Amino acid sequence: MQPMILSGRGVTAVLGPTNTGKTHYAIERMVAHGSGVIGLPLRLLAREVYTRVVEKVGPQHVALVTGEEKINPPGARFSVCTVEAMPRETKAAFVAIDEVQLAGDLERGHIFTDRILHLRGREETLLLGAGTMRPILEQVLPGILVIERPRLSQLFYAGSKKITRLPQRSAIVAFSADEVYAIAELIRRQRGGAAVVLGALSPRTRNAQVGLYQEGDVDYLVATDAIGMGLNLDVDHVAFAQDRKFDGYQYRNLNPGELGQIAGRAGRHTRDGTFGVTGRVDPFDDELVERIETHHFDPVKVMQWRTAQFDFSSIKALQRSIEAVPTVQGLTRALPATDAQALDYLARYPEIIDIATTRERVETLWDACALPDYRRITPAQHADLISTIYFDLVRHGAISEDFLAEQARRADRTDGEIDTLSARIAQIRTWTYVSNRPGWLADPTHWQEKTREIEDRLSDALHERLTKRFVDRRTTVLMRRLRENAMLEAEISVNGDVFVEGHHVGQLAGFRFTPAPGIDGAEGKAVESAAMRALALEFEARAARLHASGNNDLALDSRGIVRWLGEPVGRLTASDNIMRPRVILLADEQLTGNARDHVAARVERFVNHHITTVLKPLDDLSRAEDLQGLARGLAFQLVENLGVLFRRDVADEIKTLDQDARASIRRYGVRFGAYHIFIPALLKPAPAELITLLWALKNDGTEKPGYGELIPVLAAGRTSVVTDAGYERQFYKLAGFRFLGKRAVRIDILERLADLIRPLLQWKPGSGTRPEGAYDGRRFTTTTAMLSILGATPDDMEEILKGLGYRADSVTPEEAQAFLNAGNPTTEGAATPAEETVDEAEADTHTEETPAEAAAETPVEAVAEAEAAPAAATEDAAPAEPKPVLLWRPGGRNDNARARPQGGERGERRGHGNRPQGGEPRDGEARRNDGPRPARNGDRDGGKRHGDRNERKGGKPEHGGKRDHQRSDAKRDNQRFEARPPKKDKPIDPDSPFAALAALRDQLKK
Template identity: 75%
Template sequence: MMLSGRGVTAVLGPTNTGKTHYAIERMVAHGSGVIGLPLRLLAREVYTRVVEKVGVAAVALVTGEEKITPPGARFSVCTVEAMPRETNAAFVAIDEVQLAADLERGHIFTDRILHLRGREETLLLGAGTMRAILERILPGITVVERPRMSQLFYAGQKKITRLPQRSAIVAFSADEVYAIAELIRRQRGGAAVVLGALSPRTRNAQVGLYQEGDVEYLVATDAIGMGLNLDVDHVAFAQDRKFDGFQFRNLTPGEMGQIAGRAGRHVRDGTFGVTGQVRPLDEELVERIESHEFEDVKVLQWRSKALDFASIRDLRASLNVAPSIAGLTRALPATDSQALDHLSRYPEIIDAATTPARVERLWEACALPDYRRIAPAQHADLISTLFFDLVRHGTVNEDFMAEQVKRADRTDGEIDTLSARIAQIRTWTYVSNRPGWLADPTHWREKTREIEDRLSDALHERLTKRFVDRRTSVLMKRLRENAMLEAEISVNGDVFVEGHHVGQLAGFRFTPIAGAEGPDAKAVQAAAQKALSLEFEARAARLYASGNGDLAVGSDGFVRWLGDPVARLAESDHIMRPRVILLSDEQLTGTAREHVLARIERFVNHHIATVLKPLDDLSRAEDLQGLAKGLAFQLVENLGVLFRRDVADDVKSLDQDARASMRRYGIRFGAYHVFMPALLKPAPAELITLLWALKNDGLDKPGYGDLIPALAAGRTSVVADPGFERTFYRLAGFRFLGKRAVRIDILERLADLIRPLLQWKPGTSPRPEGAYDGRRFTTTTSMLSILGATPDDMEEILKGLGYRADVVSADEAAAFLSAQQPAPQAEAADGSEAGDAAAELEAEVAKNEAPSEAAVEAKPAVEQPAAAETSADEQAQANADAAAAEPEAPKPVLLWRPGGGRNENQRTGRPQGGDRRQERRGEGRVQGERGSRENGPREGGRPGRESRRPDGKSDRPPRGERPDRQERGKPSQPARFEAKPPRKEKPVDPDSPFAKLAALKEQMKK
């Protein structure tokens, strides 16, 4: 007989090509259709997907054990065995057609491939190995090959305990599946189990447990290779041999490829490998699986559908007919034919099967599946009982069936007991679904379905309790009995011996769990130590080769590798080179220990040199000489911050070249401090405080580490805690002033605000806010804003900086200010253009002088105080509310002037100030102009040259309240401006902005 493939399309390709999805889309595009699937579990999944598309009333589900048949259903989802022999549907699809080569079920797939057709379209879905055989037996067939949507890679051999999450472990016996699931539960928290012996409901529940993420591992038989859509990233073969119903044999490459192909979903790549006792796959097999190139299927299993029911002998003979088409081979005896062979030997069966109808009824009874996996003779006895009931009474004896169903209707017992009961009730579920076998089939369908569901739920509960919850005593017994125990170390450092958790490995230190006692404790510890020795060597190699990103220095002085402490820092002779103490057990020895220590020391030195680069560069500076080198040494020793009062003489003695060379290393000569602004950032400040604490045993001192969060949050000042170590404030970039600690760079910004107020002269215009008489000033909103302080706090801060307050009544202050009249503006000699040019040059000079960061900011950043502190705006609002509520006399005005302050500045008898004006004058102005400089206090309020009032008296403060810059017995003249031989000035570049500015000013004077 010559078959034709016209109208048949074969959609072939490896797993994860979307074949089943394509078939569903094509089926619902027709008016009616039938699709056959290899597993009841997969049929259930496809049924759900079709229902979502066309509605539950339009879809039927037909399997050997379950029937959902809505009236007028247009689409049928079936197992291949339950597909109709003939159909009038417009569409027919058969999935996993490569199973036609299976020794046990292949003849059923072959029969549907050869004879079942849709009126409009027929699809055959399967592996690419079916192309040649389909084109041979179905001439004219259309073949469409679909590529895999993702790639598959071989990951080699891994122990079960080291398998990645979202892995499926494949085995082929229930005992092996349970043992693997138990091991995974003990080490990784749980695993779902999928076996062919489980009911579809239980399998669905277990798959749901995995799919929903309750467990990260799935232990299953090869059933997962049949089109189940699972989120599996890795497939591991724990066995490579299976029993195919006739013999134990190795898996074929095609079977391995089918199972391994479950890894990866859609466009996400997947991996496969081996585990347990399975040897690594050879390169040729790996290449074939990765490229999906397998041997073509040579023959398909076939059994004649033209059965002769004239007698049992004729039926057996028709079953043994050989195929007449090349490419087909007679199938081995299946379960039904084996049962028929047994029954044909029973005389009572021969006497009863005397007519074709009875022989056909006998063959229908022989089709009962052997769910219980019992001996063929026992299965044949059950079939004979059913056959005699059908022959004698027309239906199965319901009393007998009720007794069998009642035996299975119990939910007590363990996994094996429940599995046996489910197999038994599935037999009667099949009987209740056979047409014409029962007098009341609806009742028994509902009854058996309800019992099977309860048993399935109970089995799912037992499986979850055993393989997901607490560990059982099975592997603990093996742990006690085994002389040679195997230890494993998980990726997160948990140490296991035969699956028993014995301790935690962090870095290179092992901490055993409490209560590890008993007769097996020594063996467990010995196995753990053996594994630790190998692990230490492997970790040492990984650490030595690791990048700096894997290591970190914490504020507690510990060095961590991938989050685990591996060393701690200790004091050494050089504050910038702390000593490294390795934290490891005695198993880390020899070269491995030396490599680890050398790598950590190299990282620590690199970390300090990187984070504290300005300080490191300064410590290595070779272009600094004399006083500059000495000052740089002090700055390094004090980790980047010096009080200017402590080095005032050295700073005054520096010439401009030395200052310029030091500024190139990021040093700023502030009004109150000599410091490096780059070191005020959180990371350098944290490391600086750590290095100081190591050097001075300060890790446990109060206040260590508390200022770093405030600095990282951008706080300009904080409420000072007298109980804290003051040094930490300084190292973190703060300075104690009254009740607050103010950031150093903010103090320099404060000096920038005060300086113009003390330089202003009455009669000139305009009068800056806060300026009074050129010698004194009042606090302004800008000062309060940048400090985040209240007026009371501001008073403490200014006193701490060495300023002295004069109290003036509000009326007197108002009268004085109103009497000040601005002097007329001097018109430029060449008109406003020269004035504009001078202003531009002033701006250019200011730009070229590179002032501090605080000075160049266009608008000072206003830092909000903490919730517990009162901001300047809130304080002002409170004062305004109080004034509105109750009128009171105007408060006196505090006028601040340079003078003998208190606190730390009392030792010098003068406020601390900078000399940036002198530095800039030396850098940017010619010598002849120095005498025309206006007199007044310099940076931070330090008095400058003597200024005379009209009455001839000096405005200079008394000698005890100003810097003593004259020698004893000499006239009170500024020593800096005494007549002395002029210095040889460096030639001035005529194109520089300084020269242009000087020329313009000379022109304006003329």
């Protein structure tokens, strides 16, 4: 039998939209009575109303009763409850139920319906809610008095706006935790921070987050529809970032009444509010906007209902009573709630059926099924937990404290992030609810305090994590100070950190201030203004210290940045004089006047001193006044090329220099090498790095591939490195290296190599002990000493020698050994000693075709020195196929005068494998050994200068046929020399001392 529905007589319904003062009216009416009970939809709202009632009558007169919390002083006259925790019967003079429109909610509606129909105050009963409840209340409660209250302020539609463009004091509404967190993170980055309100948060955490917003620490609130349930917030604008939600059964669009309930949070008292959409939500249509602005929504047609008369005679009887249908029009049977779902699962357990055999045990089972599913787990898992509790209650009369202690211990941890802490709070809320159930624990007071303590600790930790993740404390404090129109105080630490009101707002490096991210808009301008006031004084003080500092406090890095005590203060850029780059100050506009002039002068003075000190030989050469004529011109070219010239490029100038001129240049540290004219002192790491920088400034080279990686390697003092085709070739030359195929070799090491090769080519068969590596006076083999100084392998050595213009004849080891054992047999194409003394000028003019300047340049992956290896195989490790022996010779006909390494003044006239300045291959340097050669500067008319000279004398070009013969021979066999026809021996005077020498030579041959 269903209980009789009480009449509406004596019941007053105070209805209206949000911001009509309904809750405030109910509080005032309750405290006017001697006793009262008020029911609210949320624990959070119940806590807020409890606080307001305590302020009016004192804490000793007010009780707070929720499913998870009980504050019940002995003399309490007023009770503030959640609707679920309201008593079924009361003798209180006053009863109020807030947000009665929730009677239509599918999940909780039957509870509100039960309280509306059956709970009354002795003197006064108030029902508070939306105007949509008027028809249904008048239908089910005949005689009810309805009072409609108008909204105290207006509500206007503001359209669609980006989240980052929303006005301050806005609430952004979404319906999933992930979306709420994403929006809050975006607002933190763009606007300083946001408070977060979720239904899954504990009331303590939600209160703390709301406090951040209410106190002005943040100007944005990101929340679910929980804010639509009576939370009193100072919100000026409500923006919907989502308009769909999961209602426990399905995803659906919010109806206009729900949208209006949430949008109505905008505006407070008489202050108007606005609402709109943001993110991916489509703008509202005109009809919906009008309904929300005028608060005209479809009325609630039915209220959810479930019987309050349960049959505990058996589980089956209990289930049948729950499924009873209402007999009153306007009520509809509610869908199975969480407790009914749990009962359905437990009714299938044989052990539950076996033990729930009496009315008392069935009633206990139903009480256990009322346990809320705070953890949002599956119905089966929730039913398992209830069964554990139920068995303890039936068998032992109370829940096992050991079991409860273990569950509390697992939850009592404050480590982890937001999701982890939220899960632990949901878990401990379950045991908080258990500890507040009468008769479930042997010592409920202890566990109420214990679980409350753990929940509070977890809630505080969660609030801290939320604040740390979604609130920039620096910005919030500054915003509060700005609202107070206070003068912001700024200070600068010794490390350059700039603080305003104790919060880090940027970094001062040298004379440049970099604001910290996240400060913009009006707040950013105010912060920057406060910081600049402090920076102005700091700039002047720093300028004075820099002006008086020593050179040891300043440094120039590889990118051309001048640093003072490690901080950038200037940057070099190119000027007309490569040795005198221009200095650009790295300073803000606040560095002005004399302070700026002093800084500029000091930095420029340091740069000039640094260049003249590190590059002193080059600087001295640029200032040399004792050099005249061609010597002065050669010195100018050396300075322009930063200390390195390929000898080939200045062959004509060197040829015309007399000994005095050469000596005058040598006094400045210049060396005339076989392949280069250079200053050895500039090959050290520090000068090489600075030279590279000066060139890079002139040629935008600091951004070219390889500059940042290659230069430190080259400047580290290595004698040779593996090359990389991806790097700018000019960097190798500037650092004092010669690019030779797969390896780049330091210039002075190449000159040492020339010193090793020279005696091997000057040795004559029969003139004494054969030096290691000498072969027949015309060719040589690589030696261990060559490999050692180059740090190269035999394969690397082959590339290097080819790059220097040498060519190789390949013979088998047996042939080479036989030749050495035989003494000095005549070989095809070998030159006679007389040929080796060909005049340099003649060699210059007779040669039309150059040797190969460089081998194919294959890039390698690493810049590392290869280990030196012996040229010949050892006896212990004889290969299956002996490698041929390479016999190296100066390349091309008559090239011995050019490719043959010569000492000091004789050096190479037109060196091979060299590049002109700028890093580009010169005269076919990158061609294969047998490739054609275009005219060079020194050759004038394509290498025909000698022939033209003879024609001017009335003769014909010399050796024209021989050159043709040379080219045809090269095509037939490019591995052999093309020798000129041997000269005829002149008859020897018998009385000459050379006759005896010739006779001795003939005897040795025999």
